[in-house]
Amino acid sequence: MNNTLTGLGLALVLALFAALIGPLFVDWSAYRDDFAREAGRLIGAPAKVAGDVEVRLLPTPYARFHGLSAGDGKRRLAVDEVEIELAFAALLKGEFKAERLLLRRPKLEIEINADGAVATPFTAKRAAGDADRISFDRAEIEGGAIVISAPSGRYQLHDISGVAEAASLNGPLRFDGAGSLSGARSALRLSTSRVEAGGSLRFKLEVAAEGRPETVTLDGALTSGPRPTFDGAVAIVRPAGRDPQGSDPWRATAALKGDARRLAIETLDIVYGPDDRAARLSGRGALLLGGAPSFDLALEGRQVDIDRLAESSEPTPGGRIATLGPRLAGLTRPPFGGRLAIDLGAIVIGGDLAQDVSAVLLARKDGWRIERLSAALPGGAKASLSGAVAFGGGGPGFAGPVDLDVADFAGLRRWIAGGARVAAGPARRISLKGDVTARIDAVTIDNADLTVDGAGSRGRLAWRSAEDTRGRPAIEAALASDRLDLDALGIDRAVFDGLKGGDFDLALTLDARSLVFGGVGMSGVALEGLVDSRALTLKRLNVADAEGASVSGAGRLALGDGAGDGELKLSAAAKSAAPLAALVRAVGASEAVAAGIETRGEALAPFRLAIELTTDSGGAKLAVKGDAAGGTLDLAASSAEISLNADAALQATLATPDGARLATLAGFSVSPLAAAPGGSLSISLRGSPAKGMAGKTRMTALGLDLGFQGDMAYAADAGARADGVVTLKGDDLVIFAEAIGRVTPGVLPPTPAALTAKLKTDGDETRLDAISGTISGRRVAGALSVPADARKGFSGDLSFDRGSLSELAALAFGPDALGQSADRRSLWPSAAFGPSPLRGLTGRVNMALGEADLTANRIARDVRFALVAKPNGLALENLSADVEGGRLTGVASVGRQNADASVTLDVALKGARAEQVVGAPSPLKGEIEIALQAQATGRSIAGLIASLNGAGSATIAKGAIAGFDPAAIARIEPQVEAGLALDASRIAEAVERGLGSGDLPLARATLPFTIAAGSLRSGALKAESSVARLDGGATLDLPRLWLDADLMLAAPSRDAPQVGVSFEGPLSGPRRRVDATGLVNWLSVRAVERETKRIEAMEAEMRDRARIAREKADAARAAKAEEARKRAEAEKRADAERRKQEAETKALLDALPQPASKPDQPQSVPPAVRGDAPQTRPEPALPLPMVISPLSR
Template sequence: MLGRVLVFLGGLLVVVLFVALLAPLFIDWTDFRKNFEDQASRIIGKKVTVHGTVDARLLPFPSVTLHDVRVGQEADGTPLVQIAEFSMDAELAPFLSGEALIFDMRVSKPKVRLRLLKDGTLDWMRGSQPEIPAKSVVLESVHVEEGDVVFIDEQSGRTRHVTDLNAGMSARSLAGPWRIEGDAALDGEQGSFTVSSSQPDDNGVLRVRTRLMPDRHPLNIDLDGELKLVDSRPDYMGSFTAGVNDKQSRNSADQKAQPRIKGRFELTNDRIRVPEYRLEVGADNDPYVVTGEATLDTGSKPEFLLTADGQQIDVNRLGNSKGANGKTNRNPVISVRQRLNNLIAIAAEIPVPQVPGKATFRLPAIVAGDTTIRDVQLDLEPAGTGWKIDHAIGTLPGRTQVEARGNLMLRGEPNFIGNLVVASNQPSGLASWLVGSVDPSIRQLRQAGFSADVSLRHEEQRFENLEIAIGPATLKGRLDRQSPSDKNPPKLAVDLAGDALDLDALRALTGLLTGQNSDESLFDHRITAHLQAGKFVAFGVPADNVDTSFSLANGSLTLDKLAVRNVAGAEITATGRADGSPSDYKGSGEITFKAADPSPFFEMLRQHLPHHPVMDRLVRNAAWYGNTALRGAVTLGGDQDNALTVTLAGVSNGSRVNFDYRMSDLSAFTGKGTTTLEGTLENSVTSILFGQAGLDPLPVEADANGRLTLKVSASGTDPADAALTFATDKTSFTANGKVDVRPDSFLNGNIALSLESADLDPYFVMNGIGLPQMGAGLPVKFQANAALSPDKIVLAGIKGLLADNNVSGALAFDRNARNVKATGELTLDKADLGWLAEAIYGPMTDAKTGNLSRDKLGLPAFTGLDIGVKLSAKQVWPGIFGPISNFTGNVAYKGEEFRLNDLAGGWNGGTVNGSLMFANSDGTGLLQTKLNLVNADLAAVAWQRDGAPLASGRFGLATNVEASGKSIAELAANASGSGEIKLGETHVRGLNLSILPPLLSATDQIQGEITADKVLPIVQTLLNNGEAVLSVTSIPFNISSGVARATNIVAGNDVAKLSGNAEISLPDERMRGSLGIAFKPGNEAQSGAVPALRLDFAGPLATPGRTMDVTDITSFLSVRAFERERRRVERLQANVLEKQRLRREVALYKYMAVAREAQRQRDAVIEQQRRAEEERLRDLAREAAAQKQAEEEAKAKQVEEEAKVKAAAEARAKADAQQPPAPIGQAPKAAPPLNFNELPGIAQ
């Protein structure tokens, strides 16, 4: 800059001195032109010629005007100085004293050519000896207009050009002091200047002060030094100051905060030397200081040197904190390109020295707004229109180090060619500084950077030998971006290969360079890319061994190759091409997909696609899609209404797969247009189809040759027409209707359901549903209409046939409940309480023995349920005594608990009501029941004999039972409760209570001793052949420890009284009881003996055994027989006595004479008879004693009667002995032997 100033100042002085020194000396009006040329040539040492006209006058003051004045010439004839016109007005009086006072001088369009020779001297100074009258000329006002100075520097080979030179000058003498003010353009750089000088001292040294003010830069440069000639060369040395002249600064405080510099300088015609300078930025009391030196030598050995060493600089404190930062004091986010453009624009303003040299900068940090650039090191060399960067280092935010080497061109089209290295140890910090936000993919990086041989131009950025480090991964290749100036889109060619490639991070890093949305900026390009990586991450999805080549231009995508060996466990290949606009794409492609286990792939899709319940189910059942191999085709813009067609075919876990997806318009992605989908799965193993359909089947086979078909057609956001079909040789299921397929309202709509199967049992087992009593087959026909809403699913019009059981009703399922919650009504032909109990407890009986199971309770058949329905059934089988007809009740079923509340129905001719509860809590069973039975038919529950009930009548039952246990047998063993049975008039078959009369008749025929063995058959026969009619009876009972007990049971009629007790063991289903029958003997009553018997029952409850104890009635019969015999003996004795009386009368009439003899003989006979009788009575007594022992009290009574008979006999014998003896002298005749056969009533 200082060299340029000296150039145009030198030219200006030549013009002025020529005019001022020469013109006044040659006012010789007679031959003015000739004298002017001679004298001027002598004074300035160069040939002066006036080619134009000359006008001169003397009065009123001397005035001269010359046209086309030329001074000297070069070898080619070009004048050194050429003035189009100059004029001057002088005062006349000073001429008389030998002085010239020029009060007005005008120089128009002067042209000066100065040449600096290779030896450093001016060619003007050679070959001439000027004679300048420095002290005899005074200039009051000199005006130069439209001056032009050409300075030819033969040392450097460059030419400087001063144009538009306009100046005003004054001087007390030609020796000084001078004052010059003006403006000009040096090499196109417009500016203004002021110069003031003193007179030369004795050594020829001139003190000069200069101020330069370029127009393009708000700078003031002040020079103050000594100007002298050294070896015919000008030398200007001194001090300088410079500062920013900010016209917008309104106060002195702002002005003082502007950058300012001061130092020393040495200026010659070929060299500018600043041995020291001090740059201050900021407030005066605390400035930032940069010191250094500078040299610019344009001589024979051109040289440039600039050094700068300083402390940390905070640009925010330099007085420019307002404006760009805004009121939040935050710097607006600009892109890397913008930052580079701004930096290049600033650098372009710095003149590049046209000489060899070096510039060195060392700054610890530069702080500008939110930006801190640390450890700044710059080593530069001038290079024509730019700089050669030997070494440039800086640390940007994010601990990012930038190194560059190369050539930076600033003139014309700025460009940089060289090597660039960027390494960031905190990429998130760099991103935050560059774009104001941090992409999540960058936040995860610990380090990032690149190195490349670059060629950076506005229209092309080329990166050769590119090596990119993204985290631990390294990519190598090249990148070329071209952005032509026309309206064609920019081009981007990428060829990268490496061990790992994170596409998300790469896109984010691209966004750092553009400062825009990376996708928008990237897809504005015409892209040609080849990417290859062992590890590849795109959109957050990792993949292995990826190789792809594609191009993208003007909406046209060509995928030459895509081979992904492993993306979430799957292998994918694809090729294709698409052209057109987003609303009218046309193209086609092919794709293959292979996965031994697609579970990770499905999970990846779920994480990266918009949420949809279908994807959740697909992930859960991904194991059913093992060994998948598919090949498909994609068509864009095919036939009419087929803007997108996707077809897939192949196998998956043995299933043949066919898939067809179509869109009428690509706007269907935004909820418009029509979408159709049709998919088919075929497999001989139906459990695989169920798993692929979203269920959780067990590996249990059902029907073979299954086919699953799904068809969906949707228009816009309207409900879709959907049809799902499953069919085998024996089973078919269809679901048709309109449903919503949007994620938030998926499957809301109306569906008609239909199911028909020859046997549904295998499907229940397949899906882990262990229904009770399975294995007998379950043919099904079922239909229903399902209405699905966000809150519930309503099954209406349920109609079907389960085995031979008709089912109808309606159910509503709560979709917001955590478990399966349903309410509604069901009507059945029949229901089985035992089946429901098994659904809670598991098997009720031991399959081997048929007894109640002693195994631990199984798991409930269903869990996670909350079902409340009103149940109606024509018949409900409780398991005993026949079905309950016309049953109604409220069912509350929670899977592990079943409650039947408000049950009512008809049972065995009566009515029953109450409640029932089964529960299974972690293997502990609970049972609660409360039943009331009224006016039931006793015959329906009584034991059967010979196909007929043993009892008939009406009865009622009220009972409460509770039980708990870990097995069915334990439940029964722990049962407790109470109840009461109410019997009306009861007819009991096989219980003939009127057997006593015929029994007495029958036993009267028994010969010999009456024993139980003889009595039992008679009693059994008589008891079984008949019927008892019993009156109203109540039988209370209690249940404890699994045993139901009834005691003190009393019943009877007018012929007998019944009493008994009973107990039933619920675990064993056995009973034990006794029934005592006490007959009313009437007149046959015997003292000490009761006509009673006991019936004992024991054994299985269904068929108990009966035994009969006839001990009491046998004793009664024995006593009665003894009494009969006793009465017979008494009659016999009476007959004997009567015969004796008659015999005595006969003997009295016949043998009165021989009375004494007869008496004697009679006494002998009587004595003998007495003895025989006593012996016989003793025999009878022994027999009676034995019988008495067997007959208890009857025997004792018989002994007593025998004793009475004996006493009576003795009395009679004594009486006979007291009869008068026979007359003396009459010898007693021998008495004839007794002959009882002749007694009346004694038959032979």
Template sequence: MRNTALIVGTALAVLLVLAVAVPALIDWSRYKDQIIARAEASTGRPVTISGPVRLRLLPSPAISAEGLAVGNPPGTEGQLATVERLRLRLALLPLLVGRVEISSLELDRPVLHLARLPDGRSNWQLKAEDKAEEPTEAPHRAAKAEPPPPPEAGKDVPVEHIAIHQGSVTYASGAGAPVGLDGIDATVSMGGRSGPFLAKGEAKLAGTLIAFDAAMDRLAPGRASPASLTLHLPGNDAKMEFSGLVSRLSGGETLRGRLTASAVDLGRTLARLGINAPIPTDAALAVDSELTISAEEITAANLTASVGDTRATGSVTAASSQVDVRLNVAALDLDKWQTPAAPAKASAPAKESAKAGEPSAPPPAAAPKPGGFALPGGLFVSTALSVDTLSWRGQVAREVQLEAVMDQGEIMIHKAAAQLPGGSLAVVEGALTAENGQPVFDGKAQLRSDNLRALLAWANVNPQSVPENRLRALDFASPVRLAWPALTLSDFRLTLDGAQARGALTAHLAAADRLAFGLDASVDSVNVDSYLGAKPPATEAKAAPTASQPTAKTEAAPPQPNALARFDANVKLAVRRLVLNDITADSVTVDAMLQAGQLTLNQLSADMGGTQAKAQGRVLGLAESNPRVDKLAFQVTSPQPSRLLRFLGLKPPALTERLGTLTASGTASGGADQLTLDARAETGGLELTARGAVTPRADVTVQARHASTAQLIRIFSPDYRPKGTIGAFALDGKVTGDGKTMDVSGLILTAGQARLTGQGHVDLSGAKPQITADLTGNALALDPFLAAERTGMLLPGGPHMPPSSAPAPMTVIPAAAAVGAGPSPFSTEPLDMSALQGFDARLGLKAETISAKGWQLDQPVAQLSVLNGTASVERLTGKLLGGDMTATAKLSSGATPALSGQISVLGADVGAAKPGAGGINVTKGRLDAETRFTTSGRSSQDMAARLNGDGKLLVRDGIIEGFDLPAVNQRLNNLENIGSLLGVAQAGMSGGQTPFTQLYGTFRAENGVVSSRDLKLEAQGATATAETTNDLPRWTTNTRIAFALANAPQTPLGIRFEGPLDNPRKIIDVNALQQYLVSRGLGRALKGKGGETLQGLFGKGEPSGETQQSEQPREKNTGKAILKDLLKGLGGR
């Protein structure tokens, strides 16, 4: 017995040693292929084991493997599952009798990748037929036949206990970011295939720990088994619970019970789970539903869910390939929901602009990149969602509805509608499909509104700048195709406030790419003014802006990219009628393409009541800091240029109403660094051309032509009527400058025979323009330029002397009674001197001669200025009638304009002018004269009434032709009869010369009355004195001239001039002469035959001093005529 026991013990010890040592000595990895083959046969997926395989028998049988991986279905990449280490513990006794029972399964760091494939399948559906064909060669099984799978392959092996350490599960669908659980630590206990089942553990979702606890009783036919599941967040009041029964019926197991979920603060709970959702603050969650789960479907009936005050009711049913959702929300207040801030994203690098070229087609939208969007083809989903009232931004949208069905990879939206604020209705219907991994919607959209302003305000678009009666009625309808990122409105119809538009629109909307759109539309009529509200004062149309007050220098902002460079567009727009700035434009056409920062303007045209404007060309480099135009051409024809300026928002100057038809054309090329212009314009007979660079410094050659200078002046002064024919106008010059300062060189200005040359400078950097010029002229005859008007002078003039200096006619003519004052040439219209306030200037002028109204100034040199509203002739010098003339003058443009001046002449040869009238002329003498004057007034009549000043004149060693005072003086000594008297008259009036030594006097002006009391002529044989009073405001004169003969100084001959200054009446006073004749014994002759003729000749001499007046004009009485009348008085024929 002892030996037997020893042998048995020894054998057992040997067997025990062998059971422990032999498995350790055997390389079980040689059996990988068999293990992999069995695993692949069970899963239908490729399986790999990269680590060692080990087996032990004691103390309990166990198998371990490392580096396990199960692949995805054929045709897809990646792994379904990986396990860092797997350990199986087998029950020893069942194993001894040939039955495999797994007492425990331990998985270290298992990773399960669940995914919804593009074709709608799930990668976790394990089928043997999914196994990919094995390659003809494999590195680990080269040239070796696979062993057939064991006969037990595919049979279920019960597992009593499962332990998972640090596992993870991820789920991905389409292009969305994957979601999952990690840090899974769990234990599962099973009492067999029928239970009972217990599971407990925890996992992390977005770093937040979630604990779970599940239990289910043993399943048995004919009885219901309790089941429960609890999920909760440790340290949080959020949890989800299910409690129900599992019934095993003929159709399989069915789980029925109640599902509840709650959270004290849903927003905080979701934030802990990494979900940033717009949840009302402190909103609690409560979910309650009757849940039924079977092998065929899952149903959540009598579902109620509330988040804060928002409550939804409905049901959800999901089968293997069908889902039905019915939800209704009674009231949803979005104002109480918070919109979380989106996480900051790094901006994508800007794409390099395409090279500028001549596009021949609309800008193409970039082809959509293949995406991950897909709709499952084998899933049917029916959805009916409704919100009775939706509050947002203080307004309510009602009957928000969505009815849609997804079937065969297509979502049919039967109705998506809402009643919006402002009596608005929005409706969308159509189909949503997937093309090239991108969503595509094809359907119709409609929006109607009775109060668009209210709808825009609700959408946070402020329409306050638009008048209240605009943005009211809207009706929009269009087919819509949205193939992201391309949007197409193939035939939209829009009615806004009665204005109708129809057309097509395409747009490329991807935010990461350039926005691009194409528009081809026609508009019936639109009044832009009605949408602009109150208009600001129109900007005065000016050649160049004036600088404002100097401001402190600020740091220049970096140049911003042009907004037109941020998108591409192709626009064809036709507007039948457009109203802007109260001007109606017909047939407005825009045909333009914008691509990669290049604008191609094929056509821009409009017709504004006969005004036709067109433009075409290109603008390049809009994405650059210096965009430039390329052959941008324009043409304008306008019979009313003022309408064109008003249409452009500019206030037309008054002269534009007199311009006549304007025709302008030109081209522009270049950028801000060098913009060149070649333009031509013609209006009112004026032709203008400008050629050259405009920026950065102007260098422009300017030319102007007009066939009539008078007509050109009438553009600026309509009442201008010159005395004579001036001739053509021409101007040539070059303008250079930078917009603030400009130089004019090579200036040549011609008006008729007058010609000026020189240069100038304009400074616009100050508060108002500063102009300087230096001009040289030829013989400048001003008479053709002077207006044809009454002179308003005392005496008529001759061809070379002003009327105020010419002697009166000396013929003696019988006359009627004198008349009163004549009409004044001065106006009561206010003087407009405002132009002098708009600029400052200094002008230097030299010329060969300047002539006007018989005056001729030789070698004139003038310095003129305008400063602070005051125009000055600082100095004017020249040769006048061979003498030296100097003059200064000043005209101020204050509230009451004022004029002052001074003129002096030394050594002028009056004989060169031969002043005179009525056959009497001054043919010799030297003139010295000077005058000073001041006046002020708001009109020329006021200035005439306020004229003050003084002056003097002196003519030396002169000769007067037309009468012979020495002869008269000599014959007065021989008056014996009527014949001798006639001889004296005939001798004195029939010609001859009267030398004089000097003619001199002074004059003074006081409040518009010019008078002289000391005018005197010292001549051979006689002297003459004169007193004159000239009332300029009343336009009258009262002048008395007395002649004293040397041989009869006691009997002067008197002449008076009375009446209008420009046409006075001459009155000859013969009282003294009659008395003289009576004293010489000739009185009877005056009363006898022939006396009436003499009395008619000289007037009736009566003691009362009655005088005879003469009326101009009458036939000149020659000596022959006098004799004839005398003979008739004596009885002859």
């Protein structure tokens, strides 16, 4: 047994040794045909091995082939070197499992014929079952290539490297690697299923180019055959966040079905941008892959929002497209020709909609061509065009005919401008046709046919950018027209921008019978000119009529340094300044400036001027001479250059007999009803307009001599500035006030004035500081600030040493409102209110008056208030003043509506002396307080008083009523008792005389009142006095100042007699009347009471006498009765005593033994017992019992 085992072991060792070293002695190359035949059987194609072959069995089966190939021509498989390591265990089972497979420089060539047939090296069927017996765990490919020869050209995927694995040659298979196509390196990932029985193979191929965020995924089923077919889907995706340049994400997916000749594209879905703002298109089409590959696609979408997609701060449609354009740069050149049809319901761009967008684009090798493009644009515009679109080094370009019809050109301009406000004007219909040649930096319209509101123009329009001109942008227009509106085309803005130093050149050649430019209608216009960085050149200019003005001239005006000499001569004549104001508005000046020029210009018109402007190396000179403002104008100006920063000199004189024109030029509105004496206006300045010009100006007109001396400057960004001293002198300010329409002529007396102030203005406000001087002999001081925007209102502080209430009333109601009354029904002025001198103004000035005349003999001192001017009214706020020893506070306001005025008062007077407030002789004494809230409306002061409504109260403290002695009532009764007749008139006369002998002291008295329709009615008088009671009320007719008061005076006790005292008549001196009816009645009652008491006293005396008599008689009778009673009682007691003694005696006798005696002998009885005993004195009678009770007397 041991020998047997030993033999087997030795045989095994020998076999292993032979397997190990045996292959080293075998020439395997001699068997290359056998290997090629076996390899061809396994791969299903005739194979050849042209190089060396190396084989070994241990430690693992290994083979290496050089020069392996199959097929020929354009359908060939060639591998420079193949290395394979087989699994030993699988090999023993008859299976070929490659644990490692290395293919160096494999190359697969495939041919596609024009009929779609695909020819590969694999023309023979593999041996049955061989494909399932072959697998590999790891197959490495180095330097591989796939070449496809098609009728359209040769396509090569080269430098393929990667790793693959397969369960069998029938799949499934997986490959991860990379390859290069057209010089671009891409990552490749392929996975397949098993080949199905029908030859169908499902696979998924993912391609991602290096350095690019896009990925391409092909997923479907490939069915083998002479004409292989594909049925699946393709997806091209650029996800968000992967592009280092920040491009938008997008994806395109479609279902593909077809063969090598034609692929049908179904359910095409294109999404561009982030999901929350993506543009979505859907469609279908086909790819033709024959000799000339092409595509035919039709896309449609409901709406594409370019505004959200672009996310650009640029509001214009062009800006949005420019922002989005670089992101679509990869789509500018199609890979091959084709046709693309796009239909969109709407495109949101520039804040508006472009609707019904329809385009047909044809792709060519050199780019795109627009076969047809139409859209409905904002502004009722319809555009259509066709032509070639080119993409070159200078960017995209277009050439072709364009047809644009616009119903609302202003709306279209507003959309093109990104919603910015455009020049106002009526809606205009614009039609433009022409041959357009456009690039990024230039647009030219040849054979332009322009129609503006039915008026046609023909010519050429062009624009070139700075890049195209290698300098400045340029605009060119050469038009001939019967009627042309340049404002509607925006050319007015271009011209004005060029004159203001715009950074572009403008060339205009116009011949128009009718022209609108800068808002000015013109006729007979001939213009040929050029504006560039160096000069304004007018070869010819002639305007026959421009709204009453005519202009002609020619010349060249240098605009920049080194531009050379120039001379421009113009002659201008106009009947009004309206054309000049319209041009200023068109330039873009503020409405205030334009209105000022229009107003002041009207003062110059009509004018005829000769204007000469020259430029040379020394600077520019301007000379203007002619007739203007009804007089003569002579102006000379010079500057080192045409710039606000250059040193300049200005001398101007305007002399005219019409002072109203001078006042208008100075900025004042002049009334046509007032006299306006003439004078002159002169200006002398030197310096830089922007930095400051020193000099002086003077105007003598309208009774004023107004001058300024100091520095003035003007800058485009800061406006006008001035800093200096202004003086005003005049014998009568009223002339000036009447001329500017602030005062009715002939109402006010002459008012001389002499004032000086420091003036400073910076464009935003004008300040007058250190105001000092006199007006009508009154000293004035303070400061004022007037903003450029009148809506903000003026402000300041002013102090006068003296003023008056009537002057304040004149400010509110007009000076003529204080005229004498012609109405007997009112004591107040009834003249109608006139215009307020402060009408239309807004501001607030803190006023201080040393003294203010309230009436002819009443003065307020230390008067302070804020004078608040409103466009339709005036108010006195924070009012305070010392009035008659007290302090007046409150607020008063006046509202004006044409001739009507409404007044509101809320005032209070505290601490004043009643005797000073009422005036001598005053019936009131003490400290008075008055509060009043009232409103009134009317057209005169009398009307205001008649309509006054309100409420208030009057209070006197620690005071008295003079001539109101309450003791006068008490002194009447003694007089009546002394014989004064009880006659009402005599009693009233006596009381009247008595009242005047003293005063009624008042601790406090309050009288509330209401005012209705100009009538003041008091409530119940509340008076506090220790010596009298005072009640009553009063009515005051304010229009007539007529008093009607009824008072009741009485002693403090409630049962004291009352006396009526009434006052009736003018408030200044009412008549007092005493009503003694109540007192007479009281005195009559008192007389009756006295007589009744006398009679009652007599009757009482008689009753007393009778009573005394009765009482005496009753007392006598009572005494007799008492005496009789006492006797009867005494007798009764004596009888009782007797009987008692008898009874006692008898009892004693009965008790004694009987002596022997004779029966008929009487017994001896003691004397006391016998009836003859002496009489005893009776007991005195007791008094009557006393009754103790609360009712006892």
